Amino acid sequence: MEQQTLSIVLPAKNEASSLKKLLPVLQESYPDAEILVVNDGSRDETLEVSQAAGVKLITHAYSMGNGAAIKHGARAAKGEWIVFMDADGQHDPADISRLLERLSEGFDMVVGARDSASQASLSRRLGNGFYNCLASWVTGHRIEDLTSGFRVVRAKRFREFLYLLPNGFSYPTTSTMAFFRAGYLVSYVPVCANKREGKSHINLLKDGVRFFFIILKVATLYSPLKVFTPISFGFFVLGISNYFYTYMTAGQFTNMSALLFITSVLVFLMGLISEQIANLLYANTARQ
Structure with missing residues (x-):
């Protein structure tokens, strides 16, 4: 040794x-x-x-x-x-x-x-x-x-x-x-x-x-997308489910479905930005 x-x-x-x-x-x-x-x-x-x-x-x-x-x-x-x-x-x-x-x-x-x-x-x-x-x-x-x-x-x-x-x-x-x-x-x-x-x-x-x-x-x-992506996917599934339900029962696309889809996209984009920030953070650490 x-x-x-x-x-x-x-x-x-x-x-x-x-x-x-x-x-x-x-x-x-x-x-x-x-x-x-x-x-x-x-x-x-x-x-x-x-x-x-x-x-x-x-x-x-x-x-x-x-x-x-x-x-x-x-x-x-x-x-x-x-x-x-x-x-x-x-x-x-x-x-x-x-x-x-x-x-x-x-x-x-x-x-x-x-x-x-x-x-x-x-x-x-x-x-x-x-x-x-x-x-x-x-x-x-x-x-x-x-x-x-x-x-x-x-x-x-x-x-x-x-x-x-x-x-x-x-x-x-x-x-x-x-x-x-x-x-x-x-x-x-x-x-x-x-x-x-x-x-x-x-x-x-x-x-x-x-x-x-x-x-x-x-x-x-460590890896923000591993946290944000499942949350984003969850909102997307809720949006799809809500849209399917309202389409079958009322034949329309509701504001709630739109809100869930928008939330899904926003959460994913937050994760993407966080991923870039994390990469920069560790890149700076590596140069110290």
Whole structure:
């Protein structure tokens, strides 16, 4: 494996108990790596534990969100390769070497894809499956785990999309789809996630709805026509159906049919314009 400088970024909010176990393992396994804990407004001993371990520390005065911690860590990291992993004990440090090995094969991002046994509940497993299918359709690539926070990236590539990343828990969703849109190589390595220590900061319903809208938002940045075309087609079908019904019952073409047809055309044209804007956006990013 080619030698690259390595940073390990750990966003942490009230994760003192798991960091006591995790940090010594990381320091022993990767003595030359920069280990960076982003303390996201913790109210426990996360700050003291990190200081005692002697790792690099960034502290938010108040909680800004997991995505904000990731962005702050990515900007501060000195390594050419960056490992992102949760500080709650879910991710096994032994899996890092497997992700790094795959990255060295020429990929730009390698994601630790959790198996079904690693999902916390049936509802979360079903939800993640739905998101994976939706994102796979939008990108045209098979996405095995859209929401996994365990990943290794080439720092230069990842920083291109920091402006797109939300401050909440959806940075994996946005970064994965942005990498695919930019034509960067993404791979998956199967991992088994442990049960997290402490209480999850994710609200299943609230964050689930947020994930859905973020996928749609990124989809409009990724390939707008894939979002606008089905909507346009839906209005067109409604227009045809309404026209057929009114023609058969009253023998006339109604204003409602005309409105539906016009809406169909307008939605399609909006998608076409959005597609051109998206192409320009990513073209500008590529030149930076």
